[in-house]
Amino acid sequence: MGGGEAFTFQNPIASNLSALVDPSSHFLYSIATSLDVFTIWSIALTGLGYGCVTKLKRGTCMTVAFGWWAVVVLGGAGFAALFA
Numbered sequence: 001m002g003g004g005e006a007f008t009f010q011n012p013i014a015s016n017l018s019a020l021v022d023p024s025s026h027f028l029y030s031i032a033t034s035l036d037v038f039t040i041w042s043i044a045l046t047g048l049g050y051g052c053v054t055k056l057k058r059g060t061c062m063t064v065a066f067g068w069w070a071v072v073v074l075g076g077a078g079f080a081a082l083f084a
Contacts, residue, residue, distance in 0.1 A: 027081035034073040043069050 011018050016036040021028045047062035054061065 026084040027077050030077035030080040031073060034076070039069075 008023075011033055015038060016034070017032040018029055021032040023029050043065050044062065047065035048058060050056070050065065051058035051061040
């Protein structure tokens with residue numbers, strides 16, 4: 001498989017899509033790194049928790065949680081592409 005030169009501390013476990021993207025393409029690599037199994041699961045649990053606490057529809061709370069996550073991910077990817 002990969003040697004020690006492919007290891008990065010920002011992405012130690014291949015639980016996201018960044019293995020499919022070239023790290024020199026900063027915008028796509030940042031988005032692919034954010035599409036992580038554990039991150040998506042924690043955002044889904046956050047949406048379910050907000051739905052239980054606020055007594056709003058779960059779909060609305062999930063949309064808000066994933067919407068804010070998407071804004072943060074796209075903003076971070078934009079900064080990565082801008083300053084790289």
